[in-house]
Amino acid sequence: MLGEHRYALRTTWTGDRGTGTSGYRDYDRAVTVAVAGKPDLLASADKPFRGDPAKWNPEDLLLAALSECHLLSYLHACVSAGVVVVDYVDEASGVMVEDGRGGGAFREVVLRPRVTVADASMVEAAEAAHAQANAWCFIANSVNFPVRHEAVVVAR
Structure with a gap:
């Protein structure tokens, strides 16, 4: 089974708190990772990097x-x-x-x-x-x- 295999997904930042990235502390690190036909994965940065520790990083x-x-x-x-x-x-x-x-x-x-x-x-x-x-x-x-x-x- 030789060959080239391609993978695709969409990563969408969902952390705009209304002012975009106006400052390092002004936005959320929330991200949605989507692959066609699969449940969305709610992700973030790790807690030390201002992320949500309840989400995948x-x-x-x-x-x-x-x-x-x-x-x-x-x-x-x-x-x-x-x-x-x-x-x-x-x-x-x-x-x-x-x-x-x-x-x-x-x-x-x-x-x-x-x-x-x-x-x-x-x-x-x-x-x-x-x-x-x-x-x-x-x-x-x-x-x-x-x-x-x-x-x-x-x-x-």
């Missing part, structure tokens, strides 16, 4: 994309290896560092999947499947910081 979305991409790639790798996964939960975390000039970057992300497989004979192959999943994950292959894995695999 770009940093949350990047971490979520890495976690979900690894999960989906991992399930594929397990099917290919004959491993039956019956449960998967990831407690992912990331560290972003500000550069003092108004920008910054993620330093690393750590994925901590806890995987349950159907039989103890599958544990070794299930552990090895994380390396394959990392190689297949489009999102992890698109970032310039390490995405580490601290996986735990147990048998049902």
